[in-house]
Amino acid sequence: MNNIYKVCDIMNNNISKIIGEKISKLRKEKGISLSKLAELAKISKSTLSSIESGNANPTISTLWAIADALNVPFGELLPKEFNEVDESGITVKLIEQSEGKPKIEVYLMKLEPNSVREAKPHKKGVIEKVLVIKGKMVVGSKSSPKCLKVGEEIEFCGDVPHIYKALDEEVSAIVVLYYFPMEIVKIKSLF
Amino acid sequence: MNNIYKVCDIMNNNISKIIGEKISKLRKEKGISLSKLAELAKISKSTLSSIESGNANPTISTLWAIADALNVPFGELLPKEFNEVDESGITVKLIEQSEGKPKIEVYLMKLEPNSVREAKPHKKGVIEKVLVIKGKMVVGSKSSPKCLKVGEEIEFCGDVPHIYKALDEEVSAIVVLYYFPMEIVKIKSLF
DNA sequence: ATATATTGTTCATTATATAGAACAAAAATA
DNA sequence: TATTTTTGTTCTATATAATGAACAATATAT
Numbered sequence: 458m459n460n461i462y463k464v465c466d467i468m469n470n471n472i473s474k475i476i477g478e479k480i481s482k483l484r485k486e487k488g489i490s491l492s493k494l495a496e497l498a499k500i501s502k503s504t505l506s507s508i509e510s511g512n513a514n515p516t517i518s519t520l521w522a523i524a525d526a527l528n529v530p531f532g533e534l535l536p537k538e539f540n541e542v543d544e545s546g547i548t549v550k551l552i553e554q555s556e557g558k559p560k561i562e563v564y565l566m567k568l569e570p571n572s573v574r575e576a577k578p579h580k581k582g583v584i585e586k587v588l589v590i591k592g593k594m595v596v597g598s599k600s601s602p603k604c605l606k607v608g609e610e611i612e613f614c615g616d617v618p619h620i621y622k623a624l625d626e627e628v629s630a631i632v633v634l635y636y637f638p639m640e641i642v643k644i645k646s647l648f
Numbered sequence: 649m650n651n652i653y654k655v656c657d658i659m660n661n662n663i664s665k666i667i668g669e670k671i672s673k674l675r676k677e678k679g680i681s682l683s684k685l686a687e688l689a690k691i692s693k694s695t696l697s698s699i700e701s702g703n704a705n706p707t708i709s710t711l712w713a714i715a716d717a718l719n720v721p722f723g724e725l726l727p728k729e730f731n732e733v734d735e736s737g738i739t740v741k742l743i744e745q746s747e748g749k750p751k752i753e754v755y756l757m758k759l760e761p762n763s764v765r766e767a768k769p770h771k772k773g774v775i776e777k778v779l780v781i782k783g784k785m786v787v788g789s790k791s792s793p794k795c796l797k798v799g800e801e802i803e804f805c806g807d808v809p810h811i812y813k814a815l816d817e818e819v820s821a822i823v824v825l826y827y828f829p830m831e832i833v834k835i836k837s838l839f
Numbered sequence: 840a841t842a843t844a845t846t847g848t849t850c851a852t853t854a855t856a857t858a859g860a861a862c863a864a865a866a867a868t869a
Numbered sequence: 870t871a872t873t874t875t876t877g878t879t880c881t882a883t884a885t886a887a888t889g890a891a892c893a894a895t896a897t898a899t
Binding site: 491 | 875876877878879885886
Binding site: 704706 | 885886887888889890
C-alpha cells in the first residue's frame, strides 16, 4: 500500500461521499425508495445502497443510469468544481479563461447578503472589471470603492487592495480579470 | 435531460466514447503525451489508453484524477448539459439568471472560427450586452454590426434581428440580456 | 550509425465494482 | 391480529476496471 493508493482512496472517499449524499437527497425529493430507483436505473439495490452510503467508487455508466432514472442532468450528481471557492458567504466560480493578449479570466461571484471580501492586490497591470447581475454591492479599490446596482459596472486597477461587499440582499456579479499593464479606473452607469 | 443523449448519442456511440474523445482532445491541446498524462493523473497508461479509445467504463475516481491532471473542471469531460445549446459551431451556456428589476440572463457563448449565428428579435425592451473574452467577432443589429476584439463590449436593442459572427479564430464572449424597456445602442472600446 | 528513451497498444493478472441472494425491520395488506 | 410486501443493508459470487509488463514503432540522444 503506497502513497498513490492512499491519496486515491482519500480523494475517492470525498467525491463518493458527496455524490452519494446528492443522489440520496434527490431520490428523497422525488419521493421514491432506494429499491424503486435501483429498479428504474436497472442497477442492483446493493450497488445503489453502497453508492448512497458513500462506500463506493461508481463507474460512469452506473452514475449515468442513476441520473437518467432521477431525470436530472448528470452534473447534478457531482460535487462543486475545484474552481469554485467558498469563503465566508462568497462563492467564486471560474467561467472562462483565455491565454490571449491580454490573458483574461472570467468569474461568477455570488455574495450572500452583507458578506464582505477584502482581496489582496494582484500583480501590477491587472485590470479588473465587475458587472453586477443581481442586487447591490460596494466594490473597487479599498480607498475609494463605489456602490453599484444591477446593470452597472466598474473597472479598476487590481494592483491595490480592493473590496467586495454585498448590501442587504444577495448579489451576483461577473468579474473579469485582464492581465496586462494599464492604469484605468472608471465607473460607468448604464441605466 | 439525459434522455436526449440516450437517444441521440448513447444508443449509437456511448458516453465512454464521448468522454474518451474529450480527454484525447484536451490532452492534445495541452500538448502532452498519453504516457505523461497517465503519470500526472497517477493512473496506468493502459487505463488511459482504453478510456481515450472509448473501450472503457471508467470509475468516477479515475475520471476525477484525469480532469485534475488536465487541470479542467470535471464537467469538461462530460457530454454537454441540457442548458448548453450547440448549433452550427456555436455553444451557448446559461451562467446565471436573476428575476430582479430588470430580469437578467448571463450566457457564455463560444463560437468556432468563422461560425455565424443570426438571431431573431427578442421581445420589445430587451437590451443585450456582449463582452468579448477571446478572439474577434462581429456582433450587433443585423443592419449595423460592429467588430469587437478582446476586452471590448457592445450594447444594443435585442428587439431587432441581430448577428454573431466569429472571425478566423475561436471566440468566447459573455452575453448579458436585460429584460426591460429601453433604447440604447452604443459601443465602447476599452483598450 | 548505434544506443537510449518515449510513444501508444495489447495482454495476463490483480483489484474491485456490480449483481444477486439472504436478512431483519418496517409498512402495507388482509 | 397474522400475512404479505417493501424497506435498506450485508454478505458471497461474478463481472470487469485498473494495473504492470511486454511489445513494436518513433523519436531523441550519443
